[in-house]
Amino acid sequence: MTEADLACEDFQATLAFGAPHHDGAAAAGVSQATVSLVLSGGKSGRLADETRKRVVEAAQRLGYKFVRRGQRIAPGGQSTIIFMADETITDPWMSLAFEGARDKALEAGINMLMGVSHGDADVETNILAGLGNLPILGLIYGTILARQVQIPQSLARHRLVLVNCYDPEHQFHSILPGDVLGGRAATEHLLHRGRTRIGFINGQQGVDAARDRLKGYKQALSSNDVPFDPALVRPGNWEPSAGYQMTRELMALDNPPDAIFCANDMMAVGCYDALRELGLAVPDDVAVIGFDDREIAQYMHPPLTTLVLPLYEMGRAAVELLLDDAGGLHSSPSRIKVECELVERQSTSTVAQLTERRLAAR
Template structure:
């Protein structure tokens, strides 16, 4: 959609309105035609809304997010839900509950009048949740969260495997003394990425050194401060794994202050694959946080469940793919 928007000289929102056939969109005919022409030239596949829709199937998937923020994760997850639903001729709508059960109850009550296919409940942080009674039932899928009793199907990022993959990438490049700047303590993602880091070290017979692990807060300032601490050690690391790209941004700044070049003097790897990662100098090697794919899978699970198909495993972890750039030799 970004490519179509650039070729047509319009915004992504305009592309979405045209390609989804939104009847209420007030757009000039010439604008609509430019978008359609660009889509055709680029080979953009226009999905027929009714091409896979089952006869009599409810027409709406309701996505409830606990919050929206400057982080793109819930927006990406909803986009994945929406795109997959459209393949089946099903609409998707988004509501934000701010984690308040009374809001979730109101949303569920209002949407029940439309006989929705079901609900997808997503959280900005990967975490344990207690599912609202308003969402209880067979037609709810959890996204980026899970319930204690495993009563509900859930889709989660593979943070542990991702942490291992990042560390093994550095080990494969010849680094053995690897610093780790973790995220906020008590958060599932931080716990699992640290586990992956430790597993990779153990699998490669590299002793774990607790002094090489520093607590961050997911923000650039902690990446900056913790990098300075790591590099002030008597035996500083030769590579640094930052548990997210924002801390890697601060890490770059600290290394520049110390007169060190990435990756000539020290390698750095991040996690999340935020848009800024490809624009850093040098571009950051990182791992994708797969919320779009998680949204697609959650929608498929919901649709399959509505058609009587139940997955053997109701807790799916989606691989965080490594993106190679120039911050690791």
């Protein structure tokens, strides 16, 4: 197969038996990034034809197979990934993770199936048993709440990646949101906008996300030489009612906050309602930031600044880990934290930004 064949037919390369990209890079005398770009069918004009030719020839010597995009290929003929979720209705997180995993799997020409177990080990075992002799590349096990899980033996026999959860013995790959860094980023965002007294309405006690977002909040205060005031931290339960009640309590303090960090967007909805009842404007009087970037956040008045809960990206990363494992690229389980990106909207605008918008609207 020639370079011209690749260009004309729009081929992608898939490693047949696990030779890693750094072997191809060494053989071709280029970087791993260049190998990945050429073998994935990338059309970057930055690569000379001679460079592409060297990568293709080296890949063929190392046993790469070239297949048309969309043609199914998987190590050992294992062409299906099973996504096992505990819940999909109460929150959108596992549906988002499944979408990310499915999109990544389809790029590799691999099927995806989903089962919902409600956390019942017997149901999980029965779901796998019902698949018969279906060739399984691996499993993804996901939970709505970030938490520790015990994996049934029926699942542990397969390649397995945990999404939004982790096992106590660290026997399996796990992919988690970067809640600590997210909590820190949210708090620093408010501090950098001139807010000096920041309230925090936390989530359900005992839940990993609540613990980690509070930890990030405290880290940000400490790094910016702002004393931690326990009176500014209130317990919540992820629901709007808690956001409403705790905002009323915060604003009743002798020295109330000029900003409130709600540990999720739903509590920010209740926070908005309480501030409105008190005759206070967001963000003129009190800036508000949430977490999760639910769809409602962009439609609040004003639109809510928040952080993305990156379940879609976590699902994609899970498939990448399974594919790497199938190719023999991992020697030990890894724990990956995925960044929670900040989405800035009008609920945390500075005084200068507010003035600029008002003048522009005239």
